[in-house]
Amino acid sequence: MFMSNKEIYVKDVLNICNGKLIIGREDEICENFSKDTRTIKSGDVYIGIKGENFDGNLFYLDAISKGAKVCIIQDVDVDLEKVKKYKDITIIKVDDTIKALQEIAKYKRSLYDIPVVAITGSVGKTSTKDIVARVLEEKFHVLKTEGNLNNHIGLPLTILKLKNHEALVVEMGMNNLGEISVLTNIAKPNVAVITNVGTSHIGNLGSRENILKAKLEILEGLAKDGVLVINKDNDLLKKWYEENIENINYKVQTYGIKEKSDFMAYNIIGTENGSTYNIDNNNNTYNVKIKIGGEHFVLNSLCAISVASIFHISMNKIINGILNFELTKNRMEIKKKNNITIINDCYNANYDSMKAALDFLGTNKNNRKIAILGDMLELGEFSEELHKKVGMEVSKNKIDILITVGDNSRNISSSAKNNGMEESNIFDLSNNKEAIIKIKSIMKENDIILIKASNGMKFKEIVDDILKDYI
Structure with missing residues (x-):
């Protein structure tokens, strides 16, 4: 299911990023990427990121002192005398470390022939990502986005954690048009999920219609034989689906509570301790229990059922995954x-x-x-x-x-x-x-x-x- 030679070497980074080797070896393996000197471990690759209030490129020596074997930096004059005090250090200079990070992650993704699920939406991305990952764990060894590291830096860092994983579930966030386009072309998902189109970031985008446009960018990286999964209860997603379904050249699966969908919950009973509902699948009726209350978590679990069905996970395993799902801290x-x-x-x-x-x-x-x-x-x-x-x-x-x-x-x-x-x-x-x-x-x-x-x-x-x- 996955390829055997998935290592990235310094020579690959030099080629991918058009980088310059300042010191070190081209045959050094690049593993465990980090942008944070506070958490860096021995043997890690440190990549300097320039932010609004700091420049991580300036801390390459700090990273080396804490065990980094490879540093990828930009716009810094390297102090070779200080670097040479440490053994077997490799330093690569690139024009843009963020772009380099993204290109390395894109290359890493290309080495894996595994299910990749990308999830976006105005609300519920993280909890949906977590429940989808939990259900997929019934069949696969899954890597998922930790917390909400869902932007142009967090997503590449997640992909670069791929090792012997059999599936990847990533979250894609955005503040403006064009941002999800970048992320989806790095992750190249087999399954794209849009949970809803609401009002988050409407101050930047100006209208819900523009938010929909931004979310639909996820399709730009979707595999040709990929599947789009959408919440049909959302008014804008329903409208888009009905207006475009005849012209779509990929499969679309829908889920919902109110609108007729491929995966629908009924007989919903909710309390503060959780919800139960029925769902029909392959001429059988199943009872599903989720330990978190609220209709929105019923929708999240329906999304997980829809995604899991694509990968032929049995309903009994899906139901077990949903039952054992635990929420991320500070979310309901x-x-x-x-x-x-x-x-x-x-x-x-x-x-x-x-x-x-x-x-x-x-x-x-x-x-x-x-x-x-x-x-x-x-x-x-x-x-x-x-x-x-x-x-x-x-x-x-x-x-x-x-x-x-x-x-x-x-x-x-x-x-x-x-x-x-x-x-x-x-x-x-x-x-x-x-x-x-x-x-x-x-x-x-x-x-x-x-x-x-x-x-x-x-x-x-x-x-x-x-x-x-x-x-």
Whole structure:
């Protein structure tokens, strides 16, 4: 299934990147690439990356002192006297280390004839990637994107971790048009997944239609015999599918709950402890259980079923993979102790994920429901409108107490009030410390508390403090 000679040598890097060998050997193996001198290990390849606030190329000697055997750098005069103090060091200079990283990863990918699944979407990329990978692990040795390392640097670094793996699942993020195009042409997926088209990064792209255009760039790298998997419940994806299905020259598989799809869930029963549903496959009906609550996780699991079916994994194995799936930290992570439930979903936020989280909170009919919500970032001119829409969701889901942090979140609270929520149950606060003090003063036994904001709001501080001191 995979090729035997998958090593990359210095001579390959020189050829791929049109690099210049400053010192060292062309027959040195390049393995375990790193851009971080803090985590570099003996024998690693260090690649210097120039960022907005630092230049990793300047730290090549630090990397060597910590065990790096090969350094790939740009725009730096190499101090050979200091380098020669270390044994068997190789240094390569290139014009652009980021471009070099991408080209090396592209070459590495070409050495592997394995299933590659690429996942993009406005919301749910990471959790979908994780559940797809978990299900594929029922058959394959899988490498997946860790966390959300889904950009022009993280994706190549993930691919360069390929060793004896039998499948690869990568996440593709973007802020602007053209970015997914770069990623998909590196990863060359056999299966492309678009989970949804929402409002994330709408401040940069200007419209949901442009976001759809950006997500569809994933098709540029899709194999000729590849499969596109889409969520047909998403309005723009459904519209695109219906308008283009007659002219598409690759296979498309759909999944959904509301719209007629290839893979549909029905008889859905959801609680805060998870969901069960039925699905029909090959004239048989199967019962699926997922340990995370919320309709959006039912959709994520349907996506995993769709992808796994492409690789002929049995339904029994798929169901087992879904049952044993565990969420990444800070994403709808439920903590229970002393009869208080904390829903930690503070990794990131946009309107679609806010709505999904509030819908989940709203399904709880027996407990007092508290939402601590912060700003959604990168929404540009759409910020006020989308924060107000979140406020409408707060009211619709009959949230008992609302705590907001951040200037933009004032629009959440004003909208919740205008849509019927009692003003006495709304608290607009200036910072996380105030939110911690307020929630500790009012929360009590049997409360269920949702904590959610964009990552830049640092709401993990609130979660950690509550869990540390109260629970």
